[in-house]
Amino acid sequence: MTTKATPLWGDKPDVEVYGERLRDARLIQRLRSGEVATRAGVSQSWYSKLEHAISTKLDWQKANDLAGALGFPVGFLASPPVTAVQRESLLFRAKKNLPKAEEDLLVSWARLVGDVIHAAEPRLRLPLLRVPRIPIEVGPVDAARFVRQALGVPRSEPVPHLIRTLERGGVYVATIDFDGSLHAKNHDAFSTWIGPMLDRPLIGVRASDSWERTRMSVAHELGHLSMHQTRREGDLEAEAYAFAAEFLLPVETLKREWPRSVTLTSLVPVKKTWGMSLAALIEHGYRNGLLSGGQRTSLYKQMSNRRDPASGERMRIREPGWRDREVERPKLVAMVAEKAFGATVDPESLEPKVFGWRADFLKTLFSGQVTAWARDFSGSIDEASPHPGSMADVISLSARRQLAGR
Structure with missing residues (x-):
């Protein structure tokens, strides 16, 4: 046998x-x-x-x-x-015909960011959340004022670097350059709450060469985070847009700096100082009674017909001043990863430390972050931002603790 x-x-x-x-x-x-x-x-x-x-x-x-x-x-x-994602708040800026597959895709990217932060948390003291959750009865203009105050931005001063301001206030921002069919073509940004307790705000923004569009998109999502975590009624998009305009340029200052003779040329200095596009300034002025309907229409027609001398493109596509600033990019997520997992960690070594997320997706995530570590980790070339700054810009550290079993 x-x-x-x-x-x-x-x-x-x-x-x-x-x-x-x-x-x-x-x-x-x-x-x-x-x-x-x-x-x-x-x-x-x-x-x-x-x-x-x-x-x-x-x-x-x-x-x-x-x-x-x-x-x-x-x-x-x-x-x-370990990372819950508040799906209901995820796609405020999406068009109504956005396929569910695109929504699911962004949920997965949000979970990846959350998993990196969750794995790093026991080793660091992360930034405290300073973005208040605004009561339902507060309108977008007052909400923007409250959030400015909470983030330490004086009412009469511009926000020099919006993303950095939010990162100091505990908001995580991810810029991901989706390629081909992998990117959600119908929107520029999304926001959601992530983490085991849904207490970490995340803004995802498409990679763009427009600093104006990036700033407005991020400010728009900040409005959703502060005003709409639980509320679903009303015109949420209009409220977030009004919040964004007020946050970037408070109305009392807008009225004080509004030119006597309103032309595209006379609005350019306001744009440069306050970091808002001409289109956003036109809407901001119109909503606050500084432009008539006819003036608003005339300015838009001029933007459609005139070309920017520097680019040769119509001003509705490429506004004057489009090269005056660098496009803002985030760094908090990369700084958290560097300090938690080490300056020399490589993508393959990081995989098991962040629940097995694949190295190529980690590289894609960090290629959208602007630090020397992120550049080396992802193998990207970042000539636009030669001074990535220090960790003290956005995060304070406590003694590093080892993760058992990580």
Whole structure:
């Protein structure tokens, strides 16, 4: 009689995989569930059940097959999710026809940012959140004034670097340059609350060569974060836009600096000082009674017909002053990662420290951050920002603590 040989180390144990991890691994790559199922050699219906379950225990081989089909390590699929994302607040700036797949994609990117911060938190003292949550009865103009005060921005002064101001106030910002079909074409920015307690604000902004558009988009999302965390009624977009204009240029100052004879040329100095586009200034002036409807229409027609001498493009596409500032880019997420995981950590070494997120996605995330560490980590070239600043700009540190099991 023959006996079956017993493996020296025993059978490999079952693996508990989490549905949310499966979804993130698939959606961040824009893969269809049927495609993943075919690669893994399983039925689509069975795979869909896995994604919709909180967790499922699988034998090691099946878990390994799924990991291979998704191109993510088994450790990622087996990591309990730690970053909740408030989906309802995610896409305020999206057009109504934004496909659900694009929303899911951005949820996955938001979770990646949250996981990096969560893994780093035990090693650092992160910035305190200074953005207040505004009561429902407060309008956007007063809300902008309250938030200016909370962030330490005087009412009569411009905001020199909006993203840096928000990062000092505990807001995380991520600029991600999605390529081709992987980017959400229908909006410029999103905001949401992330973290185990949904208490960390995140603004995601598309990479852009327009400093004006970037500033307005970020200020717009700040309005949503402060005014609309729980409220869904009303014209939220109009409120966020009014908040953004007031935050960047308070109305009493707008009236004081408004030119007597309003032309595109006379508005350019206001634009340069306060960091707002001509289009945003026209709307701000019109809403506050400084322009008639006819004047507003005339200025827009001029912007459509006239060309910027420096670029040769119509002013509605490329405004005068478009080269006067660098496009603002964030650095807080990169600074957190550098201080938590070390100045010499490489993408492959960082993978297991942040729940198995793949190195190429980590590189994409940090390529949108403007520090020397982020440049070296992602292999990007960042000639526009030669002075990345110091950690003291945005974050204070406590003694580093080691993470058990990380």
